[in-house]
Amino acid sequence: MGRAPCCEKIGLKKGSWSEEEDQILISYIQQHGHPNWRALPRLAGLSRCGKSCRLRWINYLRPDIKRGSFTKEEEDTIIHLHQMLGNRWSVIAAKLPGRTDNEIKNIWHTHLKKRTKNQQTGINASNDASNKHNKKSKCASKGLYVEESIVSHRHVDQEHKPLESKQFISNIQPSSSESSITYSMTNSDNGAKYEEVNQETFLDDSFWLEALSGEGDNVMEAKSLTNISCGELPTSLACFKNTNTRTPNIGCNMDNNNDMYLWYDIFTRIDELPELPEF
DNA sequence: AAGAGAATCAACCGCGTCACC
DNA sequence: GGGTGACGCGGTTGATTCTCT
Known part of the structure; x- marks a missing residue:
């Protein structure tokens, strides 16, 4: 059908924003908010696409933007969340106040990426740099945190797991009232309805196989995790992708009832399922 | 000092999703 | 239920900055 362009391109400015444009955008949004990005540039008197205005505001002009170097904690959090979620930058950004998805x-x-890659390949990052030309890290020169010894959260015990990962799980729980399906998720600390899960097993396909086979302790854990299945669908689960008319939209929020029903259906039917196919 | 190559990051682009008509 | 518009996301690009030789 052909998609209409997001805005009338002719005559609209592209490229870097000037100080003046920034000021116009800031003052307009401060006065009127941004109920309609598409109309905003026209109303504010900017020769920009609404999309461009939105991006500029979100990524640069918003007052709560935190500029400057990432702390080690932030970087570790990003690595950890990326292990869990993949390239879901907006979700990761939501866990890092003041940081934007673009920045992350x-x-x-x-x-x-390099840090994690180096760790995986066992290459000592200090040797790395391949030190091609004994290059000093540019990051350091910019004040960015450069810690070459990578902390793998997969090997960090529960006690020292960053708070973020726990918060993430709790924050995206649908309220129990939203669904007729309730798994036993409790947390004695704050009364929130979730159960702490072991992140290591979450990342392991064998965990899902075990869960789906209906054996082992991971069964209930997997059930709990279906509520947070924003992560990539484990390959073990791919076989379920088309088994239901309410096919889950893999990769999107799973907290709507249809998805819940589907996952509930899957796990309650575990016993009926034939042997899982080999991959 | 200058040039080359690498690194950084703001901005653009295209697509998916959702809401409204 | 289908069409359309708006928004948001993730991938990519390209100008700029930095470092090394």
């Missing part, structure tokens, strides 16, 4: 995406591609 950039930091990932420029620093953290």
Whole structure:
């Protein structure tokens, strides 16, 4: 059907924003908010696409934006969440107040990906740099945190797990009233309805296989995790993808009732299922 | 000091989803 | 139920900055 362009491109300015444009955008949003991004540039008197205005505001002009270097905690959190969620930058950004998805995406591609890769391949990062030309890290020169010894949260015990990961789980729990399906999720600390889960097993396909086979302690844990299945669908579960007319939208929020029903259906039917196919 | 290459990051682009008509 | 518009997300690009030789 052909998609209409997001805005009338002709005559609209592209590229870097000037100080003046920033000021116009800031003052307009402060006065009127941004109920309609598409109309905003016209109303504010900017020769920009609404999309561009939105991006500029979200990524740069918002008052609660935290500028400057990422702390080690932030970087570790990003690495950890990325292990759990993949490239879901907006979800990761939601756990890092003041940071934008764009910023996190950039930091990932420029620093953290290399760090994790080096760790996985067992290459000592200090030797790395391959020290191609004994290059001093540019990050350091910019004040960015450069810690070459990578902390793997998969090997950090529960006691020292960053708070963020626990918060993440609790924050995205649908309220129990939203669904007729209730798994036993309790947390004595704050009364919130969730059960702490072991992140290590969450990441392991064998965990899902075990859960689906209906054996072992991971069964209930897997059931709990279905409520937070914002992460990538484990390959073990891919076989369920088309088994229900309410096919889950893999990769989107799973907290609507349809998805809940589907997952509930899957786990309650575990006993009926034939042997899982080999992959 | 200058040039080359690498790194960084703001901004753009295209697509998916959702809400409204 | 289908069409359309708006928003938001993730991937990518390209200008700028930095470091090394």
